[in-house]
Amino acid sequence: MRICVIGAGYVGLATGVMFGKLGHEVVCVDIDGRRLRDISAGRLPFYEPPLEKELRKLVKNGMLSASGDIKKSVARSKFVFLCVQTPSLSSGKIDIRALKTACRDVARAMAGADGYRVIVVKSTVVPSTTDTVLKPILEDGSGKSIGREIGLCVNPEFLQEGSALKDSMEPSRIVVGAHDKRSSDALARLYSPIKSSTFRTDLRTAEMIKYAANSFLAAKISYANEMANLCLRLGIDSEQVLAAVGEDPRIGKLFLKPGLGFGGSCLPKDVRALKQKARELDYPAHLLTAIQRINDEQPDEAISILKSVFKDLKGLRIAVLGLSFKGGVDDVRDTRAVPLITSLLAKNVEVVAYDPIAMSRFIELMPTIRYASTVEDALTQADACVIQADWPEFREIGRAQFSKMRNPVVIDGRRLLDPGEVEASGAKYFGVGYGRARRE
Numbered sequence: 463m464r465i466c467v468i469g470a471g472y473v474g475l476a477t478g479v480m481f482g483k484l485g486h487e488v489v490c491v492d493i494d495g496r497r498l499r500d501i502s503a504g505r506l507p508f509y510e511p512p513l514e515k516e517l518r519k520l521v522k523n524g525m526l527s528a529s530g531d532i533k534k535s536v537a538r539s540k541f542v543f544l545c546v547q548t549p550s551l552s553s554g555k556i557d558i559r560a561l562k563t564a565c566r567d568v569a570r571a572m573a574g575a576d577g578y579r580v581i582v583v584k585s586t587v588v589p590s591t592t593d594t595v596l597k598p599i600l601e602d603g604s605g606k607s608i609g610r611e612i613g614l615c616v617n618p619e620f621l622q623e624g625s626a627l628k629d630s631m632e633p634s635r636i637v638v639g640a641h642d643k644r645s646s647d648a649l650a651r652l653y654s655p656i657k658s659s660t661f662r663t664d665l666r667t668a669e670m671i672k673y674a675a676n677s678f679l680a681a682k683i684s685y686a687n688e689m690a691n692l693c694l695r696l697g698i699d700s701e702q703v704l705a706a707v708g709e710d711p712r713i714g715k716l717f718l719k720p721g722l723g724f725g726g727s728c729l730p731k732d733v734r735a736l737k738q739k740a741r742e743l744d745y746p747a748h749l750l751t752a753i754q755r756i757n758d759e760q761p762d763e764a765i766s767i768l769k770s771v772f773k774d775l776k777g778l779r780i781a782v783l784g785l786s787f788k789g790g791v792d793d794v795r796d797t798r799a800v801p802l803i804t805s806l807l808a809k810n811v812e813v814v815a816y817d818p819i820a821m822s823r824f825i826e827l828m829p830t831i832r833y834a835s836t837v838e839d840a841l842t843q844a845d846a847c848v849i850q851a852d853w854p855e856f857r858e859i860g861r862a863q864f865s866k867m868r869n870p871v872v873i874d875g876r877r878l879l880d881p882g883e884v885e886a887s888g889a890k891y892f893g894v895g896y897g898r899a900r901r902e
């Protein structure tokens with residue numbers, strides 16, 4: 463089967479590689495020429511080593527190619543997956559301009575092409591976008607009708623960055639939302655080699671499943687953060703509390719890790735978008751509002767711990783370790799490092815920032831702060847360090863590095879280090895949800 467993927471980002475490339483590995487011939491279309499050159503050379507435009515390894519193999523054996531020619535790529539394909547970005551507008555609504563442009567291009571390409579093909583919306587869009595906005599664009603531009611000459615599906619993606627390939631090959635579930643039975647049968651058949659529970663729904667239900675899932679993940683994190691903030695003020699270690707809470711199978715252990723809030727290209731924007739949709743429907747969505755508010759304020763938890771240690775932060779040098787939105791990825795979209803560093807700078811703190819992989823991307827967001835080339839360099843003469851992202855290599859920080867600090871104080875924003883080991887290596891340990899700060 464020939465498959466066309468429009469938008470060669472995280473989702474597009476994970477989808478392309480997954481179908482390539484299942485034996486289909488995949489073409490990835492993008493408007494970014496540099497991205498296309500990278501893919502053609504077997505290189506991923508982002509840091510995801512296992513996915514890159516498979517991409518390289520597929521490019522080499524001709525099963526996956528990159529193209530800027532949408533017309534030809536669509537005309538030759540039986541399935542077209544729309545995987546372009548849907549970022550937040552300042553109102554919180556999603557920006558679907560890229561998706562509308564891609565739909566117009568796909569529609570034009572279909573106008574002159576014979577045969578039945580299925581258009582699959584994989585980008586995350588709020589319920590009713592596909593049937594009320596995208597469907598008319600596809601029909602008007604192609605002169606063909608959906609349900610007869612064209613199939614239309616919504617197939618949300620649930621992968622996590624950092625495990626994109628595994629999550630694509632072994633998804634927790636597959637959602638096939640479809641306009642009609644023929645489209646649904648075709649997409650379900652395409653996915654049949656992947657063994658997972660499949661939910662066949664209409665278009666709006668599939669759109670809503672994606673938002674409901676991400677909102678729940680966000681709710682768990684904001685809940686964990688609120689419990690952790692309370693534990694800290696009570697002088698209790700939240701890790702012990704949440705470990706015991708998570709043992710209840712009705713609650714579950716995952717996504718109960720407190721930190722400096724959830725970042726990334728999806729959880730924050732999806733909560734914002736669903737909240738905006740609720741507002742349009744005159745529904746107050748109190749839970750979504752609370753999830754977002756806790757998350758917005760969570761980076762300040764590091765500031766409040768720092769203040770409990772130093773009283774006045776002015777003139778201190780603070781190392782911020784980890785700039786990506788989580789460890790293991792180079793994605794800096796909506797990273798909590800931005801509000802954290804912004805708050806530190808507002809308190810006249812000198813910030814030295816370090817990340818093992820994401821530094822070059824982060825520099826574009828905050829070009830004027832000082833960057834260090836190693837953890838040791840960042841810690842040298844620092845009065846404190848804040849761990850913002852859970853990079854595995856930060857677990858190795860010990861006496862040799864702490865001894866470079868003017869004042870060895872560690873604020874563990876992701877509960878990565880063992881408090882006892884840090885203290886044994888001569889530094890003072892404070893963590894999100896770790897009661898020492900208030901007890902002292």
Ligand code: NAD
Nearest residue numbers: 469470471472473492493545546547548560564585586619
């Ligand atoms: P991305 O920004 O990494 O990639 C989008 C790509 O689309 C870019 O390469 C861009 O150049 C390209 N593009 C934009 N307009 C185009 C056009 N008209 N024609 C061809 N290409 C075009 O985006 P992403 O992170 O892969 O996210 C894509 C969608 O999937 C979003 O709706 C997101 O919410 C959703 N999603 C993302 C993830 C994730 O982990 N990143 C997971 C699940 C769902």
Ligand code: UGA
Nearest residue numbers: 619620621622623717718719721723724725726728787788
């Ligand atoms: C998230 C979801 O986990 C995916 O299922 C979904 O497909 C994706 O969004 C999406 O829709 O794009 P991802 O953005 O890769 O995936 O990131 P997560 O691993 O979910 O982490 C998000 C943020 O929450 C990170 O900042 C992370 O540090 C934080 N987090 C996560 C916590 O603070 N505590 C936790 O227990 C888990």
